Structure formats: structure tokens, C-alpha cells
Amino acid sequence: MLSITGIKKGIVIDHIPSGYAMVIFDYLNLEEAKYSVALIMNVCSNKMGKKDIIKIENDVNIDLSILGIISTDITINIIDKEKIIKKYNPEIPMIINNVIKCKNPRCVTSVENNIFNKFNLINEEKKEYSCEYCEDIIVVDKL
Template sequence: MVTINSIKRGIVIDHIEAGQGVKIFNYLGLDKADFTVALIKNATSKKHGKKDIIKIENVIDFDLTVLGLIDSNITINIIEEEVIIEKIKPELPKRVEDIIKCKNPRCVTSVERDIVHRFVLVDRKKGQYRCEYCDEIYHFLEV
């Protein structure tokens, strides 16, 4: 049996939908980290049955926008001296740039180079975004 201790200083990303933790882990490049990191999969959750958790024994800088896109139900806990000093709840951003890539072959972003891929949130419940150039609809997790 493996014991995962509390962390003294760092970040705990909690309430990740079961199975989505590895996406966040990879996005943050934690597989290359030279500090202690724990990816806990399928932990028991009172609300959702199961959840993933990531514990990072370090303070790192990352884009909350992408974390909100991957899973808008997560909680990011900032830890100092083994105490949560701040809780952050990322939301789906109203607008994203160069995170989602339009795959429509007729879109100007498919033809022209160096054009910023811009998407606008059109359905918060479904997590759907519309390309500003061609109006193609995407769900972030499908991309």
C-alpha cells in the first residue's frame, strides 16, 4: 500500500473528474518534474463517486484557462506550511485563443499561417465553443 502524505508547500488540484487527471498532469508537464508529484486516480468522492487528485510539492505557474477547459469543476488549493491558504475555482473562459485549434479545412486558420485561433463560449453547460472565423462548433474535450 502506498501512502500519500500531505504537502508542506505547493498545489493540490482536487475534484478532477475521474480519468481527466492524466490530461491535466500531461498539460502541466508534470511527467518531467524534478520535484514530488502525485497523480491519484479514482479516489473516493462523496459527490461524484470517484475523482482524480494531483498533488504538487512545489509552486508552479500555469494557465487556469486550460484547467477550466479540461474540467471546470476542479478546485485548486494553494498550500503553505501544510495549510490551504487559497482555494481557486477556475471557470470556462468566455473566450480562448490558441488553445483550441479549428479543424475546418475551409477556415482561414487552416489556410493562413500565424493567425490566432479564436473561440467564443456559446454553451456553458455543454462546454461548446464557436470559431470566430468560420462559426464551427467544438467541445474542448473533442479537440
């Protein structure tokens, strides 16, 4: 049985759909984190069958809003003094900043260098976002 110890302070991202921990790890740029990060994959779960978990030690100031794109069932636990002081599920983000790129070949983002990509939520149920520039609509259901 693999044992991962608890953390005194930091963030535990639980109930990540199996296989998505690496995606989140990459998006949050955790390979450059100053503190320990535990990436736990394929953990047995009564609710999900298999799940992934990420534990980030000490750092609690990370923008996690993008996790809502992967699943709103993910649980984010904020830990202090070995206790959970806040527990919540991410919501579908209203705005996605500089994570995805517009696929419309006629969009100005296809030619301008160093452009800030921005998408605005237009349909929460369908996870539809529109490009800030060309208004092309895309479904964002994974990173």
C-alpha cells in the same frame, strides 16, 4: 492503503473526474515540471465514487483556467506552509488559447503554419466556442 504525503507549498488539484488526471498532466506539461508531481488516480470519493488528484510541489504559478472545460467541480487548493491559503473551482474559460484546433477544413488555421489557435466562449451553458478566425462553432466539453 496507498499513502501520499501532504505538500508544504504548491497546488493540489482535487475532485478531478476519474480518468482525467492524465489528460490534465499532459495538457499542463507536467512531465517537464521542475518539482515533484504526484498523480493519484481512482481514489475513493464519497461525492464522486472515484476521483483523481494531482499534487504539484512548490510551483504555484501555473495557468489552470483550462480545467473549467473538464469540470467546474474540480477543486484547486493553493498550499503554503502546509496550509490551504486559497481554494476555488475553475470557471469555464472565456478564451481558449492554443489548446484545441479548428475542425473547419475551410478555416485558415488548416493551411497556415505556426498559427495561434484561439476560441471565444459564446454560450457558457452549452460550452460553445467560436473560432477567432472562421467563427465556426464547436462544443468543448473535454480536452
